[in-house]
Amino acid sequence: MDPILLIKAALMGVVEGLTEFLPISSTGHLILAGSLMGFTGEAAKVFDIAIQTGAMFAVIWEYRRRLIGTVAGVAHDPVAQRFVRNLLIAFMPAAVLGLAFGKVVKLHLFHPVPVAMAFIVGGVVILFVETWHRRRYGERDLQGTRRARVESVDDMTALDALKVGCMQCLALIPGTSRSGATIIGAMVFGFSRQCATEFSFYLGIPTLMAAGAYSVWKERAALHASDLPMFAVGLVVSFFSALLCIRWLIRYVSTHDFTVFAWYRIAFGAIVLATAWGGWVSWSA
Template sequence: MSDNIIAVIIGIVEGLTEFLPISSTGHMILVGALLGFEGEKASVFEVFIQLGAILSVFILYRDKFLAMLRPRTLNNFGGSLTAMHVLAGIIPVMGLGYLLHEFIKTYLFSPYTVIIGLIVGAILMLVAEKISQRPVTNDVDKMTIKQAFFVGLFQILSLWPGFSRSGSTIAGGLFLGMSRKAAAEFSFIIAVPLMLVACVYDLMQIWNKLSVDDFAMFAIGFVVAFITAYISIVWFLRFLNNSTLASFAYYRFGVAGISYYYFFLR
């Protein structure tokens, strides 16, 4: 299979799964193993195309991001989402992620650990749907700094591949009295600075392993990830207006079961 076809396939997987509660990292590890696309080049590619997914969120929420950069919003905690909310949501996972970065990359990037993450993350989502009360925060602009911080604590779970960053943060939001849509939007917004920092850090470590010949493959993956991520976000927000996370949880169980059979039983 040519590199360009692999770029399209993995770009679609990244774009469709990055912001849905099904774990993009887990899916890319599994799909990469299925395609035989592994190693240093694959690692760089998978990090790089996440920038395409990040760009889709920035374009969709550009007004909110630009508002956060205006000085008048930095001390406004009552009327809109601020930079302080974003900081509160990303500091916990950034700190722990930095400390555990090498351990996670060395020991947790495998089909087996992804399967565990898919199952446990699905259970968390079902529990959140079961015990969450009527939401008191229906608009992301109305969430508190305290809610942002505790959602950030739930996001730490996503350091385990397969758990899903959006799945853990949305479940956390439900536990904290947020609506599904508000929790999802906050999850998308805090993903931009968090993923940007993580991607730049990873790329600085391994960028020198690429050659000019890889440019076409990386460009294709970036564009495909951007387009599919944009579409998936718009669809997901509409889906959450009338549906729960249960279908995604059951999907995760299915992927875990199929993956376990493929990698360990056949």
């Protein structure tokens, strides 16, 4: 295996792990980083999706006590049963639409310029929602001076799960951000900021692990045994970088909002568009 390729895989793993749970789009960053490094092609697209599984293992590790307790109690504990039910409900919309339109989305939108445009639009949406959230709940307590309707994932109804699941479908558009769509959408639906963030973590487990497995299976003809070291490096690096990000983000949302990420998205998207249209950077698919 080419050591340069392994270095690129490690860098892509860092990008995935540090961006998967922030509202800035890991897929968008992977597409842009891959374009800059010349890490492109069908195998690279499968790699981008597959290494998200490493980030999901970080969630499983960080919340292992809750998840083990849920598995142990799912046969008799109503709270565990409701949690599993809500995850399945929230997972289904993106699973159905992903199967129906995933190929079309990859063909037309997995390119730097559409990603940059989605970055900007998503940043504007986050600014709008954060402004609305502050007006409704006040400045002193970022979770709300008035109690949010849904303070914990255990307070969620099936309808709450369906709403968040529908918001996750927006993440089929690369550059939108799965975590951003679910967290910001959940806040609009009355979730506290921390509850929205935590449920986004949990929802990513079935969503991204299923997407990774399906992508590898579907594109298996484009992969070779020699690609295994590249995938292994990406998975391991994404796991450790995601673990650091999860722990940091949980602390961050207790005292901050997402405005800084909105301005980052807008600025980054504008730079990509300017460099593309000005011909300063040759962005490739």
